[in-house]
Amino acid sequence: MMELVIISGKGGTGKTSMVGSLASLSQNKVLVDCDVDAADLHLILKNNVQETTEFIGGKEASINEDMCTNCGICQDYCRFDAIKHDVNTENPDDEKYWIESYSCDGCGVCVRHCPEDAIDFNEVISGEWYISDTPYGPLVHARLGIAQANSGKLVSELRQQAKQLAEQREMDMILIDGPPGIGCPVTASITGVGYVLIVTEPSMSALHDMERLLQLTLHFKIPTGICINKFDINLDLTSRIEDFAKEQKVKILGRIPFDHEVTKAQMAGTSIIEHNDDGVSKSIKKLWSNLNEEFRENGQ
Amino acid sequence: MEISVASGKGGTGKTTLATNLAVAIAKKGKKVNYLDCDVEEPNGHIFLKPEVTEQSDVNVLIPRVIQDKCTLCGECSAACEYNAIAVLGKTVEVFDSLCHSCGGCLDVCPEGAIEEIPRAIGSISSGVGMGVEFHEGRLNVGELISPPLTKELRKLVKKSDVTIIDAPPGTSCPVIEAINGTDFVILVTEPTPFGLNDLKLAVEMIREIDLPYGVVINRSDTGDNRTEEYCHKEKIDILMKIPFNRKIAEAYSQGDMMFDVDSKYEKSFYELYQNITNRAQS
Numbered sequence: 001m002m003e004l005v006i007i008s009g010k011g012g013t014g015k016t017s018m019v020g021s022l023a024s025l026s027q028n029k030v031l032v033d034c035d036v037d038a039a040d041l042h043l044i045l046k047n048n049v050q051e052t053t054e055f056i057g058g059k060e061a062s063i064n065e066d067m068c069t070n071c072g073i074c075q076d077y078c079r080f081d082a083i084k085h086d087v088n089t090e091n092p093d094d095e096k097y098w099i100e101s102y103s104c105d106g107c108g109v110c111v112r113h114c115p116e117d118a119i120d121f122n123e124v125i126s127g128e129w130y131i132s133d134t135p136y137g138p139l140v141h142a143r144l145g146i147a148q149a150n151s152g153k154l155v156s157e158l159r160q161q162a163k164q165l166a167e168q169r170e171m172d173m174i175l176i177d178g179p180p181g182i183g184c185p186v187t188a189s190i191t192g193v194g195y196v197l198i199v200t201e202p203s204m205s206a207l208h209d210m211e212r213l214l215q216l217t218l219h220f221k222i223p224t225g226i227c228i229n230k231f232d233i234n235l236d237l238t239s240r241i242e243d244f245a246k247e248q249k250v251k252i253l254g255r256i257p258f259d260h261e262v263t264k265a266q267m268a269g270t271s272i273i274e275h276n277d278d279g280v281s282k283s284i285k286k287l288w289s290n291l292n293e294e295f296r297e298n299g300q
Numbered sequence: 301m302e303i304s305v306a307s308g309k310g311g312t313g314k315t316t317l318a319t320n321l322a323v324a325i326a327k328k329g330k331k332v333n334y335l336d337c338d339v340e341e342p343n344g345h346i347f348l349k350p351e352v353t354e355q356s357d358v359n360v361l362i363p364r365v366i367q368d369k370c371t372l373c374g375e376c377s378a379a380c381e382y383n384a385i386a387v388l389g390k391t392v393e394v395f396d397s398l399c400h401s402c403g404g405c406l407d408v409c410p411e412g413a414i415e416e417i418p419r420a421i422g423s424i425s426s427g428v429g430m431g432v433e434f435h436e437g438r439l440n441v442g443e444l445i446s447p448p449l450t451k452e453l454r455k456l457v458k459k460s461d462v463t464i465i466d467a468p469p470g471t472s473c474p475v476i477e478a479i480n481g482t483d484f485v486i487l488v489t490e491p492t493p494f495g496l497n498d499l500k501l502a503v504e505m506i507r508e509i510d511l512p513y514g515v516v517i518n519r520s521d522t523g524d525n526r527t528e529e530y531c532h533k534e535k536i537d538i539l540m541k542i543p544f545n546r547k548i549a550e551a552y553s554q555g556d557m558m559f560d561v562d563s564k565y566e567k568s569f570y571e572l573y574q575n576i577t578n579r580a581q582s
Binding site for chain 2: 009010011012013016036037038040043044058059077079080102103105106107108109112113144146147148149151152179180181182183184186187201202203204205208209212215216219233234236237260263266267269
């Protein structure tokens, strides 16, 4: 079974639209949206949620006011500045220590140091994940709770679920929409996959971001290819990307023209492939056939 | 006055807005800082082209086990919530990139066998570009945890300075670290289904941390009016609308400013700043 992940470094280069298009071109696969704090793939896949599961990301500390003696020891030990101290300026005896939920890292240090055992430390639900049916195959996706950490852990959970689903239903491929950036959720999205497709665009920003991303995929020794989206916005930069790819011995698998029709397809809640059969669709079909050839030759 | 620029969705124009806004304020003779807190993929330098005069590593503390003192009791491993330290055979291993530097293992070790050493996770560069005081955080490739770097970066400016913070995309912890405590948040979006979906998530995030905010709609004529309808319904102020202009897209692609294409934007951005200042103070 092949896992293909689509990432970009820079946001907004067209990852999700690309995954939507590949979803309608490919057969027999599970789709996964690993951009867990801004998931959009389901918006163009006409999904029906079949299963919802709570995600426990980690623990969180909270002070039990009745037991707290306001000694302040917890605050001294907290390295995340999560423990706040409110004092009434008119009456200094009226004070209170409390933990700012979104700053708490769930380390448990304050819990151990509290002489009164006044700090609770419980698992928290930090999001939920879903299995949806779509006309293109099952979709595994999630919603990370607002202001939550542990996105990497949620991504790993999604990929695990997708693998199980693919095995149960004897699917050949897992197609993953990745998050932007190069940090925790990106690393969780690409470790151990068979192939990475980077979707970039001809801008200085996207080129800079792609260079950093490529360092990451090469570091993990994952076979990687590049697709240049909106290549005709700046042909000079497109050739710079091509030169850079050549230097790095990475193949350019597709060049997609800029077209407002791509946005119109998104407005209609569908992929560009189903929207029309013009230039963009043709170039994505070409990319898909190049990708398949790449999988056979270099995929893991 | 700290103004942060955020968005749920990536690629909506955060950096374009943040850099143009910073330069528009600087051109009025005000001292202004630009902080690139998108530390995984910092791009502000492409537009402000600063001459970097200072650069330093940012370190976090990670545990090192003094093997002579260690009795392999496993207390450290039991206390670690991040699975970053474990007894493996006759040694204790630390998995550096998983460590959150909480100091928990150090606390619980009954033998005093753990010390902390600094480990670089990224760097901060500072300089001046286009009249703006520029500070950038840059996470080293392969690192997982960015908030400590963002925290250090934000320490470089005083609350009294005018500071524009360029935040990373999304709604999780790296974004919170960048915008928490700022005086005003500008949410940049585009009027597409993806843009709107992610705007709603970003609004939920800001309501959770309770900061004043408003919305800028970029490429405002490319989608439909669902984004504006949502803002009206939720009583969210639309601060500015920037129509799509292929010349601006081309200028952006090569690292040029918006007012290189159309000088009216210098005025529009300064008005945006004045508008925000009034709102943040009221």
